[in-house]
Amino acid sequence: MENFPVINLESLNGEGRKATMEKIKDACENWGFFELVSHGIPTELLDTVERLTKEHYKQCLEQRFKELVASKGLEGVQTEVKDMDWESTFHLRHLPQSNISEVPDLKDEYRNVMKEFALKLEKLAEQLLDLLCENLGLEQGYLKKAFYGTKGPTFGTKVSNYPPCPNPDLIKGLRAHTDAGGLILLFQDDKVSGLQLLKDGEWVDVPPMRHSIVINLGDQLEVITNGKYKSVEHRVIAQTDGTRMSIASFYNPGSDAVIYPAPTLVEKEAEEKNQVYPKFVFEDYMKLYAGVKFEPKEPRFEAMKAVEIKASFGLGPVISTA
Numbered sequence: 001m002e003n004f005p006v007i008n009l010e011s012l013n014g015e016g017r018k019a020t021m022e023k024i025k026d027a028c029e030n031w032g033f034f035e036l037v038s039h040g041i042p043t044e045l046l047d048t049v050e051r052l053t054k055e056h057y058k059q060c061l062e063q064r065f066k067e068l069v070a071s072k073g074l075e076g077v078q079t080e081v082k083d084m085d086w087e088s089t090f091h092l093r094h095l096p097q098s099n100i101s102e103v104p105d106l107k108d109e110y111r112n113v114m115k116e117f118a119l120k121l122e123k124l125a126e127q128l129l130d131l132l133c134e135n136l137g138l139e140q141g142y143l144k145k146a147f148y149g150t151k152g153p154t155f156g157t158k159v160s161n162y163p164p165c166p167n168p169d170l171i172k173g174l175r176a177h178t179d180a181g182g183l184i185l186l187f188q189d190d191k192v193s194g195l196q197l198l199k200d201g202e203w204v205d206v207p208p209m210r211h212s213i214v215i216n217l218g219d220q221l222e223v224i225t226n227g228k229y230k231s232v233e234h235r236v237i238a239q240t241d242g243t244r245m246s247i248a249s250f251y252n253p254g255s256d257a258v259i260y261p262a263p264t265l266v267e268k269e270a271e272e273k274n275q276v277y278p279k280f281v282f283e284d285y286m287k288l289y290a291g292v293k294f295e296p297k298e299p300r301f302e303a304m305k306a307v308e309i310k311a312s313f314g315l316g317p318v319i320s321t322a
Helices: 017-030 043-072 108-136 142-148 219-224 268-272 282-292 298-312
Strands: 006-008 033-037 088-095 154-162 174-177 183-188 195-199 202-205 213-217 234-236 244-252
Touching (some): 006 017, 017 108, 043 183, 043 244
Antiparallel strands (some): 183 244
């Protein structure tokens, strides 16, 4: 199998621009994932984020995770566990309003560093969306605008640790799924691997690389590109040695953003055959996704088509907001 795509963003400046844009295009069309190096986020900041994240896990979360594992009897499982993941997580929200000051147990230094990190990632996400626009032949700013809604995009971070697991063949670090949102930016452990994506029916390792940022595309970009770019199934395999750190930041549409295929990317033929992705409000998609995250994505798109048809007949949404 060909090598996992690694893209040097510095190459955009100068003679290598065309080749780099081609690599990004190929990665988006054929992988749904790529790894960025020389992305402009200072290595000192990344080192500090990693150090403080690992310290926070040791001090505040490790014991809690051990107690959870013991209470669920997960150490000695004999059969595959299909309803749980071997991970310790907490979430931070950055946009439209930050909740970092409210998250318990974080040291002030860690709060400040994560705020700074989020600002850098937000800037990188917006840069990448414009590069995708260029490759797709969309006007500059189209994707950012599509994500905007009335209050701007939603942007948050899931901080995960995957401790050593005695039975990695019976319980996944994180079960296979596609991401619901827009653009995902991942800062992962460079020593302990585990992230895999599904390509051509085979699970492929996403290589851990020091100071890199892994990018993957979510369901919303698949809809907006009418399937030209696709979200890709991925999972985390738990390891028997070492705790893997994973900091995934999700640059998503605003909750009230209306998502639909970009008109210039819908071919007449697809329209005639009714092979066009649905139009929906992002929040409605997320309500559906919450219950079926670990199931195939295609039925989600079909369900949103049903919502669209009902709405066009004035029957209102079919997804309960209760």
